[in-house]
Amino acid sequence: MARSAFVFEPGDLDRNGRRALRREVAAASRNGSPTPSTRRERALPEPAVAGAFGPGIAEGGYWNLGAAVVPAHQATSQHIAGIYPFVADAGLGHAGPIVGVDLNADALWHFSPWDAYADTSDRGTFSTNVLVLGAYRSGKSATVKTLVTRSIAFGHCAVVPSDAKGEWVAVAEAIPGGTVIRLGGGTTARLNPLDRGPRRTSATDEQHEQMVKQRRIATLISLVQMALGGTRLTAVEHAAIHDALHRCITATRDMPTLRGVYEQLGIIVADQAGDFRLAEAAVQPRFVLRRFVDGDLSGLFEDESTVSFDEQAPIVVVDTSELFARGDLVAQLTQVCTTAWIQAVVSDRSARRTRYVIREEGWRDMTSLASLQMYQQWLKLSRHYGISNIVILHKMGDLDAVGEADSQERNLAYSIVGDIENKFIFRSNHQEQQALGQRLNMPAPHVEMARQLRKGEFIAYVGQYSYLVDCFSTSTPWEFDLFQTDDALSPGAPDDPFTSGELDSLWPEVTEPAQGRAAADADLDGWLNTMKEMS
Template identity: 40%
Template sequence: MSSPRAHTGLLYTRPENGRAGRSQRRALRAAKKRLTEENNKRLTVAEGRGAVEADRPMVLPPLGEHRPEALRSLRRLRLPAHRATSDVLAGAYPFLAEAGLGEAGVFIGQDAWSGTGFCFDPWVLYEAGILTNPNCLLAGAVGKGKSCLAKSIATRSIALGRRIYVPGDPKGEWTAVAERVGGATIALGPGTGNRLNPLDPGPRHTDIGEDEWIELVATRRRTLLGSLAESALGRALTAVEHTALDCALTGTVASDPTPTLPRVVDRLLHPRADAAADGECGQDPAELARDGRELAHALRRLVAGDLAGLFDGPSTVDFDPSLPMVTLDLSRIHGSDQLTAMVMTCASAWMEAALTDPNAGARWIIYDEAWRLIRQPALLARMQAEWKLSRGYGIANLLIIHRLSDLDAVGDASSSTRATANGLLADCATKIVYQQEPGETSGTARRLGLTSTEEAQLPDLRQGEGLWHVGQRAFIVRHFATANELDLFDTNQRMTLSRNAIRAP
């Protein structure tokens, strides 16, 4: 008997071969076919649009794939706008920098943060609404390059049609600069032979009438003599001294077509009898002599004392406001700061006619070593007037000091003189700060209203680098100077010559 055969069947299959696996494979084949058809359509369309559109990769739908467990979004992702301070954003975006002030104006150097060129011109920035006034402050320790920067701004501004006036150069550093640019220097002091008459009327404006001109000259002379008297006396004038001075000035102008200081002093010491008879002062000569005696002896210093020969006669030099640069060299005048301030008061009044001409164009007025000038109330008041009226005159004042604590040496803490000095600082829309001496950083930041980031930059500034606070914007600027400029602006020549002389055999 043959062996029996067993007939059996499959009781189970592998999962991938089951119904679910077959359904998944069919879905994959259908998806593949659909994708192929879409790609073919895209290739067909791309023939008319170019190969760049055809190579664009497929992306997922904005809300995810249309299938289970695809983590589809319920709605589009929307993030609210985020606001933060510049300190925080600087950490989030460390490679962003200020766009700069534009290319209009004088080229100064390089913006250390962005690496771009930095240009500056107060008239251009005022017209653009970035500055509220054209006045500037430049502060920095000795040897950090502030004088070189001031001279670069001055000489480069001449190419833009600006004129430069330096009403007081205590060290004579601007003489060579003025000569190089075709300007003129007026040197005062022993051995120069130059003399200025501060009572000269000065150049007359083209758009001013005869009566207005006479009144303007009289006011200017009266203000000058009052400032000189207060500087010499070290106090304000009394009412009777004002009367005596005004009477002496009026009599001098009436009797002499070219009034001078010696004539005014002589009338203070020896009033004329006809002055009281004509009703000019309402006092007899004896009363006028007694009231103006101290005042006369104080002003006599300008004509017979240590300033004899400078302001005691008609002018021997002319002031030409059309020159590109005019400087007043005071390096030969030695003595106290009060003496220098009195000389600058006379010189400023002599130049005032050109400074206050609104039709003379844009002009820089540079006060170098201003720490010596702001200590004198009379000169400080004249500077305040120029600061306040700078926009109407079309001038930009540049105040150069070593440190902001110099303002603390001006009068008492609660005095009007201290308030006036701080007012000059407040009226400077542009503040340039070079490296300060140790211990001055916090005080400088407090006075100028610097942020913590700006204050942190001050100790790290190198020679020729400065923090420029222009309006509400701040920059770290590296000043670039050519070899010829460095040779012309060098303020260390005497120190270098001294070393060479010692080393010479």
């Protein structure tokens, strides 16, 4: 800061004297020498000893006029954020794994849905679920994989009920202890969606039985309605399915299967002495379940499970990529069955585990009123079971496949998605502007920003606050190779920071198989330790 000079002109100087004094002051200023002053001839004597208030102020004395020096302003980031709210941001803190960089605060951005839920400040949230929305090739999958994989180092687990593209298989195989369950493609693995699941120690016998019964009947109703194109079942058809399920439970000693329910529906249809209305209502559900017993879905879900869910595994992936190639309806039926089987296992509060449940193509779980109601109930109970559902959608228009326009099903689907408090919004298309504003209540500047986001960047809504985050899922070559989803994330793509040659030089252990599995495991252990230290 420039020093200011104070010049005093004696009152008895004439005009020529004042001019001479001013010329002398101007010349001294240009030469950088001390400014002369005639005040010394008339000023009081300088204090001999400096006072407690500084070198120029005497104890009980007077001010010694001199240069004014103002120190620079210093404050904490909390106070600076109040002065410059769009430049300095306090962020979410340092709880949870590092996901990326907060572009507004120029700081690392950490996120954990459980830590955000436990936060009692105004930056906390009331839900552990996350909506991930963005166009193709916007970096959604890589970001979710980054969050989930790094969260394993913090003790969290993950499960993918239906991996339609097979992209999570590589993640599960790379993580020590990860489990992959493959369906179709010549495998003999079967999942029974009517499994009872583990006993909840915190529930009474009556509560436990009621929850198991509701989950089983909801699964059956969802399968039948979905196969019938979303047609709602009548009260008599509901009664027929309830009756068949009850008979199957009794006949199998509480080990019902889709094959057993199919056979009991056949008995109801052939019962000439029974209620003819119930016999007629059992025909449609029986034809639907026939697909699982003798049709294109046979050998997958109709009998008892041949595989078990490893509750100790850090990540469990159900690979359904072979089945999704058979069409949308097969994909939807498959996703209902696998999700019901997973929910029967992970909805155990007494296990004291926190899990991510990644729902790829989340709209497939919401294609009928029964599945929507089951989906909504599952999202509401996520906090109770320590679960964070990650619902991934390409666009809000995906929900237009649910029911007719202005129908109860479609409105409920939009309501479910809109109620998810934590949202990661990636690059969106121009057609999504209206839907983002109306369905998700995004401000107009944020909607416009969403159209201009680069790959890997997203707007994160956590509770009442929003953040602009750039996910660096390729911070190490190991992650780069692991999180690539398709050709958009393959080495050498135009937007990628590394080429295949650079990866070879940076980390030959990953790109050269000859290094062996031991080297890869050692690198993974080192990476997990590094993530813990960084956080």
